[in-house]
Amino acid sequence: MRCIKCKKEAEVRLRSPKVGFCSEHFLEYFxxxxxxxxxxxxxxxxxxxxxxxxxxxxxxxxxxxxxxxxGYEAEGLHIDLGLGEYSEASRDACLQFARNNGTKLYVVSFPANTRKSIAEIARNARLPNCSVCGVIRRHLMNILAEATGHRVVATGHNLDDEAAALLGNILNWQTGYLARQHPHLPAYGRYFPARIKPLVRLSEREILSYCRLRGLNYYEGRCPFARGASSLVYKRIIEELEEEMPGTKHRFLFGFLKEERKRFVITSLEMKECRICHHPTTSEVCVFCRLMQKAGIEPNLPYNPEIFTPESVLESTGERRD
Known part of the structure; x- marks a missing residue:
């Protein structure tokens, strides 16, 4: 197959659309x-x-x-969940990227602040580890965005993630999640920054190709909590459909966003202020604060991050500029 733009030998071949790209034009396409x-x-x-x-x-x-x-000004936020070697390697990958690109990175360690592990909190709350982890990460993102003056938080959810999540939400009729499933959730008040998913049009295969061609280093380990996660089952199903009918993921997700999501959006939902942390919620106390109370943790802690500027990132990795 030849590159659709320059007719050189294609280094990346896409199934939907069925085209090939040389390295230069694939990066441009991405x-x-x-x-x-x-x-x-x-x-x-x-x-x-x-x-x-x-x-x-x-x-x-x-x-x-x-x-x-x-060309956007983009700083990084890494939440260290204290999962042993997995968290250490993940943190190192973030530091390496920040060092190589001269960007600022904020790192906050949840266990260092609370003295409790995710697994302990999940046991106390009688909830799955993944659910507890998700609540904690979302809340800390909001706290750190407000503390660092950011009104937009970007996450790496891709086409595969969003199509699999949509399948799971429909199969279980999670109407609240269906209403919130969108690549851009606007900011709400002081403590709820906008959430965006700029990779929503791109598949995992395309992302892997971009990594290879750009020479990006990342941590390949899987989260210890991922074993048995239902999201992996939905991903496998949607990928099998894609193999048989290329373009299924895109048609499924973007068809929903264009035609069906509006059926689940409730415009009259009343938002309140959590009486403990003051973040937006639909009840008197938000999910995060209820979770922390069950675990015996003071919810409204000052989660102060380590801040790595380009210079201090170099120092933290034992390197110096010439």
Whole structure:
């Protein structure tokens, strides 16, 4: 197969659309898809600062790289959940990217602040580890965005993630999640920054190709909590459909966003202020604060991050500028 743009030998072959690209034109195509999502869903204004939630995995590292490549001012936020070697390697990958690109990285360690592990909190609350982890990460993103002056947080959710989540939400009729499933959730009040997903038009295969061609390093390990997660089952199902009928993921997700999501959006939902942390919620006390109370943790802690500027990132990795 030849590159559709320059007719050189294709280094990347896509099944939907069925085209090939040389390395130069694939990278151009990839960034154009990111920019198209940003503009289509009005995610960012020219010159707007964005806080990129980085786990150290391929999706978030690629997102950070693409946002910077498109000329936006993008700083990173890494939440260390204290999961042993997994968390250490993930943190190192984020630090390496920040060092290589001269960008600022905020790192907050949840266990260091609370003296409790995710597993302990999940046991006390009688909830799955993944559910507890999700609540904690979302809340800390909001806290750190407000503390660092960012009104937009970008996450690395891609086409595969969103199509699989949509399948799971429909199969279980999670109407609240269906209403909130969108690449851009606007900011609400002081403590709820906008959430954006600029990789929503791109598949995991395309993201892996971008990583390879850009020479990006990321941590390939899987989260210890992921074993047995239902999201992996939905991903496998949607991928099997894609193999049989290329373009299924895109048609499924974007058809929903265009035609069906509006059926689940409740415009009259009343938001309150959590009486403990003052973040937006639909009840007197938000989910995060209820979770912390069950675990015997003071909910309204000052989760102060370590701040790595380009210079201090170099120092933290034992390197110096010439």
């Amino acid at each position: 960034l154009r898809q990111v920019e198209r999502a940003v503009k289509k869903f009005k995610m960012l204004s020219p010159g707007q600062k964005v806080l990129v939630a980085v786990s150290g995995g391929k999706d978030s590292i690629v997102l950070w790289d693409a946002i910077l490549s498109l």
